Amino acid sequence: MSQSIGISNPETKADTPLDLSALRTRCSSCSMHELCLPMGLGEEDMNRLDQIIGRRRKVPRDAVLYRMGDPFTNLYAIRLGHFKTYQINREGDQQITGFHMAGELLGMDAISTDRHHCDAVALEDSEVCEIPFSRLEHLFSDMPTLLRHFHRMMSQEITREQNVMLLLGNMRADQRFAAFLMNLSSRYATRGYSSTSFQLRMGREEIGNYLSLTIESVSRLLNKFKKQGLLKVNNREIEIIDLPRLKAIAAGTEVCA
Amino acid sequence: MSQSIGISNPETKADTPLDLSALRTRCSSCSMHELCLPMGLGEEDMNRLDQIIGRRRKVPRDAVLYRMGDPFTNLYAIRLGHFKTYQINREGDQQITGFHMAGELLGMDAISTDRHHCDAVALEDSEVCEIPFSRLEHLFSDMPTLLRHFHRMMSQEITREQNVMLLLGNMRADQRFAAFLMNLSSRYATRGYSSTSFQLRMGREEIGNYLSLTIESVSRLLNKFKKQGLLKVNNREIEIIDLPRLKAIAAGTEVCA
């Protein structure tokens, strides 16, 4: 379960010149740089940010990026792939607190205590940029644009969690599930992917855990939505047929008999 | 309902010299300065922070400090009193996202979009310090201690919300309520108040809303805890008798028959 992550970076292999590989991993050439930390930075500032980034590392599926209680040294920007974060309570059961995709920042909850407050695990083979927080702090003093965007990202995390609270607090099962799908849909859209056709990177159990539903309930909901012609499902492949109605269900405007 | 807040500051009355009133409202003389934004600042830095703080203003009970959608210009540090923040969904029902007390910062969720994401309402007559965010940002560049603590406070808000997610996600009614009481208890303790005897500043309905329970359930739980000798209740007056057992219930270690 607690698979450790190798330091291997296969990109530095024989036939590729070193600087080319370095180039490929720079912020400026990353497809996420308009969403991620370097958003809005000029070329020079982006280079300075590049220089403090420890390394880009691969995180294989199911590997742990960090664990609750680990000392906090780095933030992680997701370059590629998907992660889940979850907390574990004393009873030993976990609560998934979020699913995260490329362009998002992991680890901000650790700043307050210098220890990570949750586990982060890759849902598929992924890549992250390691951002040493103390070095990032040094940049803040003369890169106000960077600081401002960092604050926006933290604030965004706060509102994201507020929305989950709303979801867990006052939504019925069908609303929750619809809201979950709508959320994925819009996040894929901002990343330039299809908003109506995508693959779930997490299993039913993980969806259920996140939404506080049982795996059975998730299965039943998926089936109900399918029967009502709202979407097509094939294992983890989702195609949304009736986006407006699904939105309406998520909003509570429409009830799903 | 939407009571507007007067600009009145009764402290500038005749027999009190102006600078004395100014002195009384400075960070250095505020009992919360070891919890609040100025934590860890030297005298000089604290003065600089003082200078950008717009005004200290009174917020009467039930008055709205800000409303969802309002443009974001200030953060608010609570000097005195209690607030609730809540979101409203399209169906019109509200979800309380937090109860906030002196020393805490309100409005951080607004940074990401420059609009407030929730309403903030005083639960009792309260006082806040208005902190113009753009002026605060100017201070960051040469007050690293301030910036660092600001980051800690944002991070703290993220972990606070994660804990609520855990609460809403996998706790039973009695656990939620016990966890709620334990949370208040420890927060009063850090503020130098009794951890076992305090007054609830919110009604049963607000507690229920926050914990996603009905008002009836809250009432029954209160009664059950009372019968089991865990606490004494008198309207909003709470006295915790068996703190360890209440903690155990919150943790799920012990079940409350």
Next chain:
DNA sequence: CGATGCATTGAGAGAAATCAACCTGAGTGG
């Protein structure tokens, strides 16, 4: 091929919601 992991489907149980009645105390006004 059975084994294993994940997903689906059905029947029954349970925790909390809903509905409804009632209590209590503060405030109001005759």
Next chain:
DNA sequence: CCACTCAGGTTGATTTCTCTCAATGCATCG
């Protein structure tokens, strides 16, 4: 002073949504 209202809180009976338990299906894999 007492009757009245009204909001907030309590208590009891019933319902409902989702969970739990159990069986089954359906892929992948050694």
